Amino acid sequence: xxxxxxxxxxxxxxxxxxxxNLKKYFPIKGGGYFTGSKKIVKAVxxxxxxxYRGETLGLVGxxxxxxxxxxxxxxxxxxxxxxxxxxxxxxxxxxxGHEMRKLRKQMQIIYQDPFSSLNPxxxxxxxxxxxxxxxxxxxxxxxxxKIKEMIxxxxxxxxxxxxxPHEFSGGQRQRIGIARALALNPEFVxxxxxxxxxxxxxxSQILNLLMKLKEELGLTMLFIAxxxxxxxxxxxxxxxxxxGKIVELSETDNIFDNxxxxxxxxxxxxxxxADPRLKKERIVLKGEVPSPANPPSGCxxxxxxxxxxxxxxxxxxxxxxxxxxxxAACHYPLEKGQTLKQAISSKEQSQESVTI
Amino acid sequence: xxxxxxxLTGEIDAKPSQGKTSVLKALRxxxxxxxxxxxxxxxxxxxxLGPVVWRVNPEELQAAxxxxxxxxxxxFGTDDLSRDVFARMLHGGRVTLIVGLAAMxxxxxxxxxxxxxxxxxxxxxESILMRITEAMMAIPTFFFILVALTVLGxxxxxxxxxxxxxxxxxxxxxxxxxxxxxxxxxxxEAANASGATPFRILTKYIIPQxxxxxxxxxxLTIAAAILTESAIxxxxxxxxxxxxxxxxxxxxxxxxxxxxxxxxxxxGVAITIVVLAYNFLGDGLRDALDPKFVKK
Numbered sequence: 191x192x193x194x195x196x197x198x199x200x201x202x203x204x205x206x207x208x209x210x211n212l213k214k215y216f217p218i219k220g221g222g223y224f225t226g227s228k229k230i231v232k233a234v235x236x237x238x239x240x241x242y243r244g245e246t247l248g249l250v251g252x253x254x255x256x257x258x259x260x261x262x263x264x265x266x267x268x269x270x271x272x273x274x275x276x277x278x279x280x281x282x283x284x285x286x287g288h289e290m291r292k293l294r295k296q297m298q299i300i301y302q303d304p305f306s307s308l309n310p311x312x313x314x315x316x317x318x319x320x321x322x323x324x325x326x327x328x329x330x331x332x333x334x335x336k337i338k339e340m341i342x343x344x345x346x347x348x349x350x351x352x353x354x355p356h357e358f359s360g361g362q363r364q365r366i367g368i369a370r371a372l373a374l375n376p377e378f379v380x381x382x383x384x385x386x387x388x389x390x391x392x393x394s395q396i397l398n399l400l401m402k403l404k405e406e407l408g409l410t411m412l413f414i415a416x417x418x419x420x421x422x423x424x425x426x427x428x429x430x431x432x433x434g435k436i437v438e439l440s441e442t443d444n445i446f447d448n449x450x451x452x453x454x455x456x457x458x459x460x461x462x463x464a465d466p467r468l469k470k471e472r473i474v475l476k477g478e479v480p481s482p483a484n485p486p487s488g489c490x491x492x493x494x495x496x497x498x499x500x501x502x503x504x505x506x507x508x509x510x511x512x513x514x515x516x517x518a519a520c521h522y523p524l525e526k527g528q529t530l531k532q533a534i535s536s537k538e539q540s541q542e543s544v545t546i
Numbered sequence: 547x548x549x550x551x552x553x554l555t556g557e558i559d560a561k562p563s564q565g566k567t568s569v570l571k572a573l574r575x576x577x578x579x580x581x582x583x584x585x586x587x588x589x590x591x592x593x594x595l596g597p598v599v600w601r602v603n604p605e606e607l608q609a610a611x612x613x614x615x616x617x618x619x620x621x622f623g624t625d626d627l628s629r630d631v632f633a634r635m636l637h638g639g640r641v642t643l644i645v646g647l648a649a650m651x652x653x654x655x656x657x658x659x660x661x662x663x664x665x666x667x668x669x670x671x672e673s674i675l676m677r678i679t680e681a682m683m684a685i686p687t688f689f690f691i692l693v694a695l696t697v698l699g700x701x702x703x704x705x706x707x708x709x710x711x712x713x714x715x716x717x718x719x720x721x722x723x724x725x726x727x728x729x730x731x732x733x734x735e736a737a738n739a740s741g742a743t744p745f746r747i748l749t750k751y752i753i754p755q756x757x758x759x760x761x762x763x764x765x766l767t768i769a770a771a772i773l774t775e776s777a778i779x780x781x782x783x784x785x786x787x788x789x790x791x792x793x794x795x796x797x798x799x800x801x802x803x804x805x806x807x808x809x810x811x812x813x814g815v816a817i818t819i820v821v822l823a824y825n826f827l828g829d830g831l832r833d834a835l836d837p838k839f840v841k842k
Binding site: 265267290291292293294295298299301303306307308309310311320321324325367370 | 731732733735736737738739740741742743746750751754755
């Protein structure tokens with residue numbers, strides 16, 4: 191990929207979507223009928239960030255970290271517990287039902303599973319045509335023409351207008367899902383792991399299609415994924431989530447070349463290198479992701495962090511700008527150019543000097 | 547038909563188009579249900595078109611006299627009031643089946659609306675509707691029908707309404723369960739994300755998925771409705787003489803069970819076979835309409 195083709199609209203861009211202190215808590219019932227105490231899973235816990243107009247913001251994290259929940263709450267497909275979501279400076283969480291429905295043509299979602307996200311009883315034409323019907327935008331021959339244009343735009347054969355979803359392969363179905371999401375020319379699209387369910391050869395096709403359409407249509411995209419390499423390919427900026435919080439947020443190259451948060455650094459060290467002669471020092475995180483119903487005190491990552499101290503258990507690190515436009519939620523962020531290994535060894539040295 | 551050719555994307559089609567699999571074709575796998583289906587088609591043609599061909603008035607006295615045996619003029623003989631039994635079987639069957647069908651449709655309507663709304667809207671709506679459903683299920687159906695008919699009268703419309711009101715709860719529960727399942731699918735959320743109204747989501751996205759279950763429940767409800775109509779007619783609370791139904795013909799015949807057994811056997815056998823056929827058909831459809839059971 192040509193590095194110049196990647197635009198960096200963050201320089202002077204205005205935010206299209208602003209998320210402030212967004213929280214989504216799920217109550218879980220535990221124990222017996224009388225004795226059970228109500229626990230709460232903080233799937234999204236006090237998340238604040240902005241998505242700039244025209245950018246692709248990649249969101250990565252392990253499964254269960256709340257990234258899909260975050261995407262759904264931004265679009266109000268689930269009602270957030272607390273917080274505010276601004277779309278073009280308006281708090282959409284205050285919108286009433288019919289206002290929200292009207293707004294929906296400007297914000298869309300692409301789903302992970304191309305099998306359950308398409309109505310099995312609708313043909314391709316009907317699936318895409320619904321978008322025009324719902325908002326009363328086009329009818330009859332004009333609608334059919336627009337639908338066929340959309341089918342062609344995503345690289346399918348318009349003659350398959352009358353085919354049902356089960357007559358397509360996974361990648362083709364994902365294209366139909368993309369056509370549906372883009373039919374009304376939305377400004378903001380949440381892509382919820384759009385390639386995770388596809389096999390690798392098809393993944394790159396869909397990714398390239400998304401990037402092409404983003405350029406052509408001037409979309410703003412929140413791209414959710416669990417694979418770092420996928421995100422690097424498509425994103426202008428990347429956010430890293432861990433247990434319901436954003437722990438690091440910066441421009442893609444900053445994240446990948448100079449991560450500040452030890453979690454990101456550890457994640458990156460596990461990405462396989464294309465060149466087998468390049469030896470990487472891999473840092474394997476110890477233990478499992480703690481249960482989101484019972485997260486550790488202070489910094490959620492401290493139980494697995496090689497740099498953690500007592501301070502991390504007491505004080506929760508806020509998301510701060512540690513370098514220029516580089517945000518991280520860590521008491522001991524890595525310096526620019528410092529590897530996690532170096533940080534670990536310098537920590538050990540300083541401990542030794544204390545004991546001496 | 548589209549063959550498995552590579553498309554613009556370079557991917558191979560998942561499978562060639564087969565068009566919609568015919569339900570009747572799938573039904574053929576179940577011999578009993580298949581035979582039942584054609585038998586019911588035959589019975590409905592006979593009962594609804596038969597009186598056009600066999601133009602004997604079912605309420606008119608015949609010259610052959612009462613309790614006459616089989617003859618060319620009266621294939622099933624005559625009854626105690628010298629009426630033509632064959633004509634009465636056709637007309638009675640028509641009334642019985644209309645009552646069954648109408649009660650079923652009305653039950654389906656109530657059951658689908660209640661079940662779908664309860665499942666889709668949840669919360670308070672769900673609590674209210676499902677508690678009403680359960681309360682209705684707790685009332686012994688037959689006594690409910692007897693009391694209601696005694697109070698409201700026994701016109702055919704009332705009979706239909708009362709039978710329907712006594713039989714919608716099972717359908718409501720089936721539809722409720724299915725709605726709960728389908729509303730979790732991503733394509734339903736996608737419809738919501740597209741700005742579709744709840745009414746549109748319910749009628750265009752969820753209920754069409756439940757139609758197979760509703761059809762199955764419908765066939766089983768017809769069988770139950772026919773049986774109920776016969777039972778209340780037998781007790782004298784159903785549709786009143788001189789209008790013939792299979793149920794009141796059965797009641798009428800019991801005084802002559804030893805002298806003219808055929809008067810009881812004919813409507814009895816008719817009810818039994820039709821109800822059985824509907825039950826078999828329902829079972830067969832359950833499998834035929836379930837995509838998991840479709841064989842190639």
